[in-house]
Amino acid sequence: xxxxxxxxxxxxxxxxxxxxxxxxxxxxxxxxxxxxxxxxxxxxxxxxxxxxxxxxxxxxxxxxxxxxxxxxxxxxxxxxxxxxxxxxxxxxxxxxxxxxxxxxxxxxxxxxxxxxxxxxxxxxxxxxxxxxxxxxxxxxxxxxxxxxxxxxxxxxxxxxxxxxxxxxxxxxxxxxxxxxxxxxxxxxxxxxxxxxxxxxxxxxxxxxxxxxxxxxxxxxxxxxxxxxxxxxxxxxxxxxxxxxxxxxxxxxxxxxxxxxxxxxxxxxxxxxxxxxxxxxxxxxxxxxxxxxxxxxxxxxxxxxxxxxxxxxxxxxxxxxxxxxxxxxxxxxxxxxxxxxxxxxxxxxxxxxxxxxxxxxxxxxxxxxxxxxxxxxxxxxxxxxxxxxxxxxxxxxxxxxxxxxxxxxxxxxxxxxxxxxxxxxxxxxxxxxxxxxxxxxxxxxx
Ligand code: DOR
Numbered sequence: 001x002x003x004x005x006x007x008x009x010x011x012x013x014x015x016x017x018x019x020x021x022x023x024x025x026x027x028x029x030x031x032x033x034x035x036x037x038x039x040x041x042x043x044x045x046x047x048x049x050x051x052x053x054x055x056x057x058x059x060x061x062x063x064x065x066x067x068x069x070x071x072x073x074x075x076x077x078x079x080x081x082x083x084x085x086x087x088x089x090x091x092x093x094x095x096x097x098x099x100x101x102x103x104x105x106x107x108x109x110x111x112x113x114x115x116x117x118x119x120x121x122x123x124x125x126x127x128x129x130x131x132x133x134x135x136x137x138x139x140x141x142x143x144x145x146x147x148x149x150x151x152x153x154x155x156x157x158x159x160x161x162x163x164x165x166x167x168x169x170x171x172x173x174x175x176x177x178x179x180x181x182x183x184x185x186x187x188x189x190x191x192x193x194x195x196x197x198x199x200x201x202x203x204x205x206x207x208x209x210x211x212x213x214x215x216x217x218x219x220x221x222x223x224x225x226x227x228x229x230x231x232x233x234x235x236x237x238x239x240x241x242x243x244x245x246x247x248x249x250x251x252x253x254x255x256x257x258x259x260x261x262x263x264x265x266x267x268x269x270x271x272x273x274x275x276x277x278x279x280x281x282x283x284x285x286x287x288x289x290x291x292x293x294x295x296x297x298x299x300x301x302x303x304x305x306x307x308x309x310x311x312x313x314x315x316x317x318x319x320x321x322x323x324x325x326x327x328x329x330x331x332x333x334x335x336x337x338x339x340x341x342x343x344x345x346x347x348x349x350x351x352x353x354x355x356x357x358x359x360x361x362x363x364x365x366x367x368x369x370x371x372x373x374x375x376x377x378x379x380x381x382x383x384x385x386x387x388x389x390x391x392x393x394x395x396x397x398x399x400x401x402x403x404x405x406x407x408x409x410x411x412x413x414x415x416x417x418x419x420x421x422x423x424x425x426x427x428x429x430x431x432x433x434x435x436x437x438x439x440x441x442x443x444x445x
Contacts, residue, residue, distance in 0.1 A: 001414060002032045006043030006375065009050070009346045010365045019048065021371040024413035028367065041409075041416065043375055049346055050365050051083030051372025051410065054324050055140075055353035056173075056229060056250065056299035058150075059085070060392075061107065063092025068304045068392045070104075073324060074113035074429060076302075076390035078418045080325035081374040081407025084362060084432060085114050086140040086353075089121035090151030096121045098133060105138040105431065112429030115362075115372070115412065119143040119173060121153040127163035134168045138431040140357055141170040146211045147177030147203075149274040150303065150320055154179065165218045170436050171225040171248065171356060176211035176236075177203060177275055189315040196314040197264045200276035205233045208275050212236045219246045227356055230255065230301050232275045234285030241294055248296040248356045251286050253330040254323060254397065256298070259283045263397075269310050269317035270397050273303065290340055290348070296356050298348040300327040304393035322391045326384060326398050332376060332405030358435035371414035380406040 003019040010017070010029065020028030020038070032038070054077060060068040070087075077085050087104070089095035095104060095118055104118045117140040120133045134142050144164055145153045155164050156179035165172070185202050192198035212228055216239065219226045227248045231237060232255055240247050254273070259280040263271040271277055289295045303320025310317050331345050340348075354363025361370045386399045410418040417424055 050350040117432040131168040178210035194313040329403040336404040375409040
């Protein structure tokens with residue numbers, strides 16, 4: 001198959017080049033229009049990005065299928081131009097044992113619209129198993145919640161944190177909020193008379209900073225690589241800049257796009273997430289860290305809850321918002337508005353997650369890589385609406401938001417999987433392979 005006439009964002013630059021694809025891989029970049037034997041896809045006028053990877057997605061299956069399923073969440077992903085997702089472990093049961101991981105892996109075939117892998121959760125009791133767990137097929141690595149968020153996963157005592165950090169070697173994904181401070185200040189939420197503007201006051205900057213500092217201290221002690229998810233404060237970024245050898249950094253499109261207090265006044269509890277959306281000073285610090293190269297990954301933290309649940313009075317309302325379908329349109333709009341370049345966008349949403357988590361054959365358009373391609377019409381203007389959202393929760397905090405630049409087609413390992421806002425064929429997602437869990441057969445050459 002040949003994709004002709006598009007403008008490809010490749011490691012060698014953004015170039016008008018045809019792409020040759022065979023057996024699901026990119027085999028050639030060049031002038032291939034003369035190849036009479038190949039089937040063709042005409043990409044004139046379109047940008048061709050490596051398939052977008054969203055490395056922070058809560059698919060809610062098993063146990064919370066009314067919020068999302070593997071099928072609904074990956075359908076939403078693909079319609080948003082995302083071809084690979086990494087799923088978070090705070091399901092019911094949580095993904096903390098080989099059996100729970102195997103159960104998720106068994107749900108992929110014929111149901112996932114994107115390639116996929118699963119994080120396992122650290123608990124105070126499973127540290128000694130993490131080294132083996134993180135190497136199982138389909139495992140993206142270990143996720144550790146230092147502060148309570150949605151679900152029961154939590155590791156906050158010093159000895160338990162040290163145990164978890166000292167078992168296993170893969171980069172560990174960390175939710176950094178300080179549990180002791182959250183508990184000591186919970187009354188600020190309880191006495192807010194239902195006012196969600198108390199959320200970033202309760203879970204304040206210091207809550208994030210304390211946990212990130214502690215995580216960095218332990219990571220240094222054990223030589224453990226860590227990936228700090230959804231970083232939200234200027235002060236954490238300053239600290240993280242001193243630890244580039246061990247720590248990588250993720251931010252979300254919502255922290256880059258929304259700001260307090262406006263988001264809470266406009267959206268109420270729909271804007272409630274952990275760690276919270278903060279004021280414009282922090283948002284600008286995140287942009288500055290995007291520009292300086294400090295940030296490694298933009299991931300959506302797609303965390304769907306039903307509208308009924310979100311309408312409960314704060315703080316009974318759950319934290320989290322959907323985002324896997326809107327990640328790319330939002331970030332393309334930021335490109336259009338001049339906040340980052342297209343190549344930096346690709347670095348943050350494809351090459352970055354592939355590098356941080358050691359994915360095999362993902363993240364770049366290059367010979368021998370999976371032919372995961374996201375085709376974008378850079379001029380297309382789309383007003384996002386709740387009705388467009390394929391997530392089972394049926395809403396977006398960006399309902400009504402005008403975007404410029406939109407994914408119009410996607411190939412998954414060389415097969416057209418989305419075109420003009422429609423899913424094509426059947427769900428054909430596979431497990432992602434990582435450097436750390438390649439099957440033995442692929443190591444024998
Ligand atoms: O707001 C959040 N929601 N933050 C998290 O860490 C978890 C997520 C969820 O699962 O709902």
